[in-house]
Amino acid sequence: MAFKVVKxxxxxxxxxxxxxxxxxMGILFTKKACTSEQEVxxxxxxxxxxxxxxxxxxxxxxxxxxxxxxxxxxxxxxxYDGIDVDAATKxxxxxVNIPDYCTEEVSDHVMALILSWSRRTVQLxxxxxxxxxxASFSEVSQGVRKIWSEMDRLEGKxxxxxxxxxxxxxxxxxxxxFGMNLLAYDPYVPERTGSELxxxxxxxxxxxxxxxxxxxxxxxxxxxxxxxxxxxxxEMKPTAYLINTSRGSxxxxxxxxxxxxxxxxxGAGLDVTDxxxxxxxxxxxxxxxxxxxxxxxxxSPRAWAELRNRPFEEVKRVLRGEWPVGLVNxxxxxxxxxxxxxxx
Numbered sequence: 001m002a003f004k005v006v007k008x009x010x011x012x013x014x015x016x017x018x019x020x021x022x023x024x025m026g027i028l029f030t031k032k033a034c035t036s037e038q039e040v041x042x043x044x045x046x047x048x049x050x051x052x053x054x055x056x057x058x059x060x061x062x063x064x065x066x067x068x069x070x071x072x073x074x075x076x077x078x079x080y081d082g083i084d085v086d087a088a089t090k091x092x093x094x095x096v097n098i099p100d101y102c103t104e105e106v107s108d109h110v111m112a113l114i115l116s117w118s119r120r121t122v123q124l125x126x127x128x129x130x131x132x133x134x135a136s137f138s139e140v141s142q143g144v145r146k147i148w149s150e151m152d153r154l155e156g157k158x159x160x161x162x163x164x165x166x167x168x169x170x171x172x173x174x175x176x177x178f179g180m181n182l183l184a185y186d187p188y189v190p191e192r193t194g195s196e197l198x199x200x201x202x203x204x205x206x207x208x209x210x211x212x213x214x215x216x217x218x219x220x221x222x223x224x225x226x227x228x229x230x231x232x233x234x235e236m237k238p239t240a241y242l243i244n245t246s247r248g249s250x251x252x253x254x255x256x257x258x259x260x261x262x263x264x265x266x267g268a269g270l271d272v273t274d275x276x277x278x279x280x281x282x283x284x285x286x287x288x289x290x291x292x293x294x295x296x297x298x299x300s301p302r303a304w305a306e307l308r309n310r311p312f313e314e315v316k317r318v319l320r321g322e323w324p325v326g327l328v329n330x331x332x333x334x335x336x337x338x339x340x341x342x343x344x
Contacts, residue, residue, distance in 0.1 A: 041066030107170035109297035113269030160211030163218035248274035
């Protein structure tokens with residue numbers, strides 16, 4: 001019996017060409033652009049393996065009930081918050097992600113946002129392009145002098161991580177070169193692991209109070225949604241900066257706007273927002289103490305090249321009777337109605 005793989009695509013996937021990855025696999029493979037749950041079910045109702053970008057094309061119970069043969073739902077990337085994992089487990093369906101995708105890119109991006117605030121590169125670029133630098137250093141404008149007065153070195157600054165997963169650990173490796181003090185909050189990571197990484201483990205409140213820069217690197221779950229709200233932002237130093245490259249909804253958007261607009265914190269660097277992307281009339285666009293990069297932290301041709309074949313490597317494992325490396329819900333293996341793998 002043929003093994004069928006259906007890829008539910010979105011506009012962003014124009015960068016991904018799967019043809020070389022599947023040429024010799026002997027599977028039935030189709031791509032389908034879907035804009036509704038009904039279209040997803042029509043396209044993949046008889047598929048054994050469904051590939052999608054979970055946060056762009058959500059997959060919930062109604063869709064899963066229409067995926068009569070589906071063994072696995074594979075998200076393209078790290079995040080799987082658009083896939084109802086509990087519903088999938090209940091139905092015996094495995095959920096798969098690519099946990100190590102774009103680790104270097106995102107960790108570089110975190111450092112870029114940190115450095116952008118430390119060295120005020122965005123503000124200086126804007127001032128210079130507006131012709132406000134002046135003809136000579138002796139005539140530098142007050143605005144530029146104010147920017148200079150806000151610049152600082154990273155050495156000795158405290159960088160606090162909310163979440164101590166792959167991306168935070170990559171940032172740690174890079175931040176050590178700048179001589180920063182490294183702190184972390186992660187209730188799922190033992191203090192011993194933090195010590196091995198050269199990181200001091202703290203409670204969330206203490207981390208917020210202590211850090212000069214707070215970097216968020218956690219997945220979006222019911223537990224983490226709006227985990228940073230008014231109370232947490234008010235715990236931060238008024239000179240501190242918030243960096244978020246995870247999911248916008250981890251931070252309460254109204255609380256963050258208030259904190260930035262009132263100077264409760266010094267600034268923020270956001271690769272992700274809530275909503276994502278921001279609408280053209282968003283009040284956030286008028287804030288001078290906010291850097292926005294439009295969900296671009298993952299991007300590079302090298303990362304895309306590495307990503308291109310990863311879902312199909314997982315398909316090959318399943319065809320060999322192995323479990324995917326990126327299985328998110330291992331509890332599915334214990335379900336009586338478990339649909340995978342046994343093939344061979």
